[in-house]
Amino acid sequence: MTHSIKFLDLQARLEQRLESGLYRSRRTLDGAQQACCYVDGKALINFSSNDYLGLANSCEARVALTNAAAIYGYGSGASHLISGHQRPHETLEKNLAEFVERDAAVTFSTGYMANLAILQTLAGKGDVIIADKLNHASLIDGARLSQADSLRYPHCDLNALENRLKKAPQNKFVVTDSVFSMDGDIAPLDVIAELCDKYQAILIVDDAHGFGVLGKQGRGCGEYFGLNQKQLPVLMSTLGKSLGGFGAFISGEQQLVDYLIQFARSYIYTTAMPAVNAAANLANLQVMSQSSERINQLKQNIEYFRHQCALTKLKLENSTTAIQPLLIGENQRLMAINEILLSHGLLVGAIRPPTVPQNSARLRITITATHTAEQIDLLIKTLNTALEKIE
Numbered sequence: 001m002t003h004s005i006k007f008l009d010l011q012a013r014l015e016q017r018l019e020s021g022l023y024r025s026r027r028t029l030d031g032a033q034q035a036c037c038y039v040d041g042k043a044l045i046n047f048s049s050n051d052y053l054g055l056a057n058s059c060e061a062r063v064a065l066t067n068a069a070a071i072y073g074y075g076s077g078a079s080h081l082i083s084g085h086q087r088p089h090e091t092l093e094k095n096l097a098e099f100v101e102r103d104a105a106v107t108f109s110t111g112y113m114a115n116l117a118i119l120q121t122l123a124g125k126g127d128v129i130i131a132d133k134l135n136h137a138s139l140i141d142g143a144r145l146s147q148a149d150s151l152r153y154p155h156c157d158l159n160a161l162e163n164r165l166k167k168a169p170q171n172k173f174v175v176t177d178s179v180f181s182m183d184g185d186i187a188p189l190d191v192i193a194e195l196c197d198k199y200q201a202i203l204i205v206d207d208a209h210g211f212g213v214l215g216k217q218g219r220g221c222g223e224y225f226g227l228n229q230k231q232l233p234v235l236m237s238t239l240g241k242s243l244g245g246f247g248a249f250i251s252g253e254q255q256l257v258d259y260l261i262q263f264a265r266s267y268i269y270t271t272a273m274p275a276v277n278a279a280a281n282l283a284n285l286q287v288m289s290q291s292s293e294r295i296n297q298l299k300q301n302i303e304y305f306r307h308q309c310a311l312t313k314l315k316l317e318n319s320t321t322a323i324q325p326l327l328i329g330e331n332q333r334l335m336a337i338n339e340i341l342l343s344h345g346l347l348v349g350a351i352r353p354p355t356v357p358q359n360s361a362r363l364r365i366t367i368t369a370t371h372t373a374e375q376i377d378l379l380i381k382t383l384n385t386a387l388e389k390i391e
C-alpha cells in the first residue's frame, strides 16, 4: 500500500530515532488543558503546558465561545481578504494593539505563520537577517523563505551581534525571541535595541513567551524594557501561550500592518481563524487587561518554585520566567527521570535534540498561575528522588 514512498526508507529512519532515544510519542489528554489533567484515566499534575495564566479553560473564554457561536456559527468560510474577516477578528486586532501599546495589529492563524510572514515580506534577496542561535524554529524557517542572507550569533552574545552588524552593509534585520522557549532566559532587548539604532537595523522580536508574563501588567517585552514602537518596530506574539487560546498577531505602525495584509502569503492564502476563536481570545485578553491577579500569582509561583528548589540540591538555570529548565544532558537519562515523575503523577516536558542542542536534553518545567504550593512542593520532592535514583 505504501509502495510509492518505500524508497524514502521511512522505517529505517524511524528505527534510528527510536534507538537513539529520540522517538517522540503523543499523549492524549481527556479533558481540558489545566494544572490537573487526565491521561489514560490517570490524573496528572501538569507542569508542561504554556498556559501560564491558566486561561485555556477560563469561564470567560467558554462563555464567549458559546455566545459567539450563536451569532457567527463556526467556520469563517474564507480567507481574510475575501469574506472571512468578521467583527470579532477586527475587534481583537484593535484590542491587542492597544494592549501592547502599538498603533495597529494583524492576527494570524498561528505564530508559526506570523513569523514566516514577517521575514518573507520584510526581508529579501541581498538583505541580511542577524538572528540569535536559539531562536524559535519558525523564525529560522522564515529566514530561509525570505532568501536573505542569514547570520546567526551565539546565544545573547552582544559582542558577536555588534560584529555582525558592523560587517553588514546592506539592509539588515535583527531577529530574536524575547524569552527563549527552551531556556526561559530573557534577551537583553534594551541593549539590542540600542545596537539596532546605532547600526540602522530593524529589530524584530518574537514575544511568544513574554506576552502575558513580562511587565507589571503582562503587556510583554515592550512594557518590561520600556521599548516603544520606534525602538521595537516589529513585535510578534502568539495567542496560544499566556492568552490560553489559539492564533497570533504582529503589531507596529499602521503602515507595517497594511503591508503585511497586502503581501504576507501566510495571511492571504489561508482561511481566517473561526470568529468564535477570535471572540474567546478577546474574552481572555479582557481578563488579562482588567486584573493583575493572575500575573501576580504566576510571579509568586515562579519565585516560590525557585526559592524551594534552592533549599535542595536541584540546580536550576538562570530564568525568572515561567519556563524553568532542569538540564539533564543525556537522552536516556532524561527519559528515565521522566518515567519516575509520571509514576508519581507529574507531567513535565522532556525536551531532546533536535529541539535543543546535542547533550542538553532537559526537563522543561513550566510554572503557571494556577499551580498550588502543594503541587510545586510535590514536584520538587519527586525531582530530588528521581535524580538520586537515576545517576
Ligand SMILES: *Cc1c(COP(=O)(O)O)cnc(C)c1O
Pocket: 109, 110, 111, 112, 113, 115, 136, 138, 177, 181, 206, 208, 209, 238, 239, 240, 247, 248
Ligand atoms: C510557540 C511559539 C511560536 C509558534 O506559535 P504558534 O502559535 O504555536 O504557531 C513561535 N515562536 C515562539 C518563540 C514560540 O514559542
